[in-house]
Amino acid sequence: MSRLGSGLASYVGFVPALLLLGLCFLVPFAIIVCYSFWETIDYSVVHHWTFDNYRYFFSVGSYVSTMWWTLLVAVAATVIAIALAFPFAYWLSRYAPQRLRTFLLVLVIVPFWSSYLLRVYSWLTILGEKGVLNRFLQWIGITNHPVGIFLYDRPAVILVLVYLYFPFGALTLYSSIDHFDWNQLRAAMDLGASPLQAIFRILVPQIKPGIITAVIFVFIPILGEYLTPQIVGGTGGVMIGNLIANFFQAAEYTRGAAISLLVAGFIVLLLVIFRKSLSTKEAYGA
């Protein structure tokens, strides 16, 4: 029973997790990989290797444009969410009353962990035809009939996505801004930098890892969004997650598998590229 023996014994704890995540995460993923290269003939899957599912996806114009729109929506929502989160995190870390800081931080995180479906749904009561926004516009007399433009298109999807992921951006940015030594900003301004120059040339470069983490953790989940486009997006706001769902609900497993693998492959690629920026400390949620 040397060091190796006790080492192996301590490995035992992994067994249940590896069974659960191996059998129910990695194996299904491997099956998806296989399915994406197999054929469906007469509603049954034939183990015949082919690229047809991928070729099919790229041959249909509306699928390809949905893919690009998904990327565009994800980029737009991420940029807006981070841009809104930065001044907020700056305020929280520099100006918010010391005593209230933890409370104010928790107040931002709470919506993030409360029901995701309800947070999407709540926008229906605002943007819908009988929603708060329309009532308000009618009340102040801008229109006298409900306007349908707020809902069921891409702007609504982007707005709700910003709403959903803002807390994560704010939290991540705050945790890196919080380590910043404000004297450096004062020094830069003493040397003649304007406040904005000081922020962008001194603060931003130092919190770059935090910004990258925030961007990645906001961008990646948006790529797989299903509910937001489904509830507020209408036909114009369809994203790739809805395509995947449609294929699997129609039992077209092999074609759906190909799209799933494209999305999963892209995400894994992003994670590999940015793995150094995604520090374990943030990943441990400490």
Added chain:
Amino acid sequence: MARDVEVASRRGRIARAALGWYALAIYVFLFAPIGLLVLFSFNANRYGTFPITGWTLTWYRQAFNDYQVHDAVSTTIKIALQVTVISAVVGTAAAFPLVRSRLPFREGIRIVLILPIMIPGILIGVSLLVLFTSTFHRTLSPETAVIGQAVYTTPFVILLVAARLQGFDSALERAAADLGANAYQRMRRVILPLIFPAILAGALFAFTLSLDEFIITYFLIGANNTLPIFIYTQIKFGITPEVNAVATLLLAGSLLLLALAFLLPQLVRRARLRPTS
């Protein structure tokens, strides 16, 4: 020069005030939609929107008498309890070697254990759908939904317990060993009590995540309903005040559990610190 400083400090004050107002606007943005939802659940207006025509509990009464809501609530809680037990046990067991073993592949295993958090839920849902229906020819049921949710919640427990294990002083364990405690006693009397707050937080967290989980459940539950699935099928037909009432109850439930997940571990720790007579 003095005037420069004055101008700068006045600018600073303006910037500071502007940021304060901005932060207030952000909080309004974050809480207004949810707040309106809660407000409309008490509003007599049967379109579930403005104007407020009077205060009522009718929608709650309606929800409490709806057998579909009953079914959905009991399915949701049953699933959440199973998911909580599985992820607490499996997650705690995995946290030990993750933090302590010095064997190779640890980094690789760590990535596999954390990946389900990073991969969008829809991919977990559809891949398990294929596994259950196409590979194993199983019928979808609440049990298949439990498995799918556990894949997603277990990594959170692993992270919470691992963070706690990393934080505690291993000298305590060595001291117990020096005093003659065997491996079982060390685990039972020293380690488990120390990491119990983290396990508790992890379990409550897993329960909350399970209550609110939508997309994985949507693909794996078959003909049954959980509360989020019920709400989703209802809002496809438009907003009703009854859905607002159900939504408010679900929201209250998850906020309560979150508060417990934050507070209970601290209370446990504090209670322990008090000398026992």
